[in-house]
Amino acid sequence: MKLNYRIVIFALAITFGVVFSIPSLLQTEGGKKITLGLDLQGGLHMLLGVKTEEATKSRIKSITASIKHFSERNDILIDGLTFDEGTIKFEVLDSDEIAKVQEYLKEIDGAVVSLNNQIISVSLSPEEIEKTKKLAIDQAIETIRNRLDQFGLSEPVVAKQGEEKILVELAGIKTQEEEQRARELISRAAKLELMAVDEDRAARVYNMSASDAAAYGDVILEDAKNPEVKYLVREIPILDGGMLTNANVGFDQNNRPVINFKLNAEGAEIFGDFTGKSVGKRLAIVLDGKVYSAPNINERIGGGSGQISGNYTVLEAKDLAIALRSGALLAPIYLMEKRSVGPSLGADSIKASLIALIGGFVLVIIFMVIYYRAAGVIANIALIANLFLLLAVMSLFGATLTLPGMAGIVLTVGMAVDANVIISERIRELIREGKSMHKAIEDGYANAMSAILDANITTLIASVVLYAYGTGAIKGFAITMSIGILASMLTAILGTHGIYQMLESKMMKSKNYKFWFGIKGQ
Template sequence: MKLNYRIVIFALAIIFGLFFSAPSLLQTEAGKKVTLGLDLQGGLHMLLGVKTEEATKSRIKSIAASIKHFSERNDILIDSLTFTEDSVKFEVLDSDDNNAINEFLKDIEGSSISQEGQIVSLSLTDKEIIRTKAAAVDQAIETIRNRLDQFGLSEPVVARQGEEKILVQLAGIKTQEEEQRARELISRAAKLELMAVDEDRNARVYNMSSSDAAAYGDVILPDVKNEQEKYLVREIPILDGGMLTDASMGFDENNRPLINFKLNAEGAEIFGDFTGKSVGKRLAVVLDGKVYSAPNINERIGGGAGQISGNYTVMEAKDLAIALRSGALLAPIYLMEKRSVGPSLGADSIKASLVALIGGFVLVICFMVFYYRLAGVIANIALVANLFILLAVMSLFGATLTLPGMAGIVLTVGMAVDANVIISERIRELIYEGKSMHKAIEEGYANAMRAILDANITTLIASVVLYAYGTGAIKGFAITMSIGILASMLTAILGTHGIYEMLESKIQKSKNNRLWFGIKG
């Protein structure tokens, strides 16, 4: 027996497979492991709808706030700034400011501007409304995914369904408390707004209706701790959470949880300008339509940092910081369908899949040994190595194993041995033709290579297409198939060839073709 580079690479591949698959097989605390999907370990399946019409309203409100800040910063006098669900309207008091206002409005993408005298009206074009609604769904998908990643769930599935629906699958959610926490984190709008308290009329807030407040350009908001306590605030916010760059949980001087937040450069500038000219007044910190605090402004606040205090638990504060940090939802979402998958169903799926995997594995091994004798044993060594390498690669990348993924592994077992069937048949044909053992092995591999590459490359292309265009379950099948194909090309072609090279002299000396390849002569 002699060593060769092929057997060395094969041995290293087996060591790699054993080392990185061990944490998953032994379920150790340390090391990266394969995570089980929703169908294998249970969890939560939800179908969410997005109220995209609210995204358009939010966009209009943001434009109104920008116009207000621009006019104040440039000493442009405007009056009667109001907005509806699809337009903003205001009056320019000095005609000399028309050019400056129009130049500013031109930069607002997707807007249509009209002017009658000094009354300016801005609305969104039909194309921009469609784009805004589509962007709201895309942003909701990305925001929900970011929140769940920071929540600590492994491999959550968040995908678009149709035009305005989102599929969410959370594996590992087993208790009612975990489910409730995940649902609250997903659905929380996390819309932060800093709004000026209307100090001139706030004392009369309890005697005002919503329509009375709207007549003054105000809105009535409740206090987060006490719904009976009301605030009268300007409807157009000073700034919103779109200018937020970071949020984290902290503690006040009494060791109570609070949220620290930071604003971007534009937000810091607006915040500094407002607080500088509003000393002695109050600024309401509003989150999802409720006032968390309304502190007095004692001096100009620079640096673009602030705090949100409230009656939180530590867990609530952490989740709120996650929601703020991952971004506010442009449009509210609502639950359309919810389905819980119990761990017992997952256990049954695992059991059935393992029966199929082990049954197929044993049958393949028995057939190879019965039909090809020692050549079948060599093929089986490659097959076992292939499974370890497949599991190791999936563990290394933290892949999620689903039921279709298990089916992919079962199919990989058959495909992995297929290459060795082709190689063994080519070697047997050449032995029948009277070739020497060395030539039979070398030419057998050379002749089989084209058929093996054709079959594996075409299957690999199909797997890539399935991964690119398939949903979560199909992706799991495609991933296991792709890794299995690549691993089988390493083990079945390189590995077994190395073993034959190492044992070549022993095979020649024995002259027992029946023992080695299952043929007479």
């Protein structure tokens, strides 16, 4: 027997497979492990709806804030800047500036601009409204997925269903507290706005109605800690969370959790300009329509950073920071359907799948040994190595194992030995033709290679397509199939060839074709 590079690589692959699959097989405390999907360990299934019409209102409000900043930045005097659900209106006091304003408005995607005397109206085209609604759904899916990833759940399923629905499946949610926390994180709008307090009328806020405030271009907002406390703020925000780049949990001088946030370059510029000309006034930090703090501006604040303080726990602050980092939802979402999936189904599914896996594995091993003798034993060694490699790679990447994924493993057992069947048959054919043992083995691998590669590559392409366009359980099936195919090509082609080369001298001496390949030689 002699070592060769193939057998060394095969031995390293087996070692890798055993070492990294042990945490999953033995469920040790340390090490990376395969996580079970919703259908195997239970969890939460939700169907969410998206209020897409709110996305259009939010877009109009954001454009209004941009127009206000543009006019102030360029010293253009405008009056009566107001907006409703679909239209922004304002008057340009200097007619010479109208062309400049119109030029700016042309840069806004989908804006429909009309001029009547010196009053400009801005609305969104029907195509832009539909585009905004579609974007709200796509953004909601991405935002929810980002939040859940940062929440710590492994591979949550977040997918579009129909036109305006979102399917969310969370594996491992077992307690009411975990469910409530996940639901709050998903549904939280996390809309951050920095709004100017109307200092001229702030003292009258408790004697004003919403319509009275609207007449002055203001809105009345509640304090987040105490709903009895009211603030009168300008309806058009200084800037919003769309300019947020980061948010992290910190602690104030009293060791209470706060959220430190940072703005992008545009936001930092707007923030600096506003604070520079508003010294002595207050700036309200508003999150989801509630005022978390309204500090006095003592000096110009550069750098584009700020802080949100509130009466919340470290865990609540962490979830809020996650929501802010992942971005505000363009449109509110609401729960349409919810059901909890119990782990009993998972236990039954795992048991049935294990029986199928072990049963299929044992039958394949028995067949290979009976039919191919020593060659069957070598193929079975490659099959075992393939399973260990599959589990190791899935564990290393923290992959989620679903019921279809387990079906993929069962199917991989059959596919992994298929390459060895093709190779063994080619070798047997050449031996029957009178070729020497060495020639039969080398030519057998060479002749079988194209068939093995064609079969595996086409199956791999199908698996990649399933993963790219599938969702949830389909992705789990595609992942296990892809890893299994790649592992089988390593073990079946490289590994078994290395074993044959190592044993070749012994095989040549014995010339016992019946023992080695289950046939009679010439």
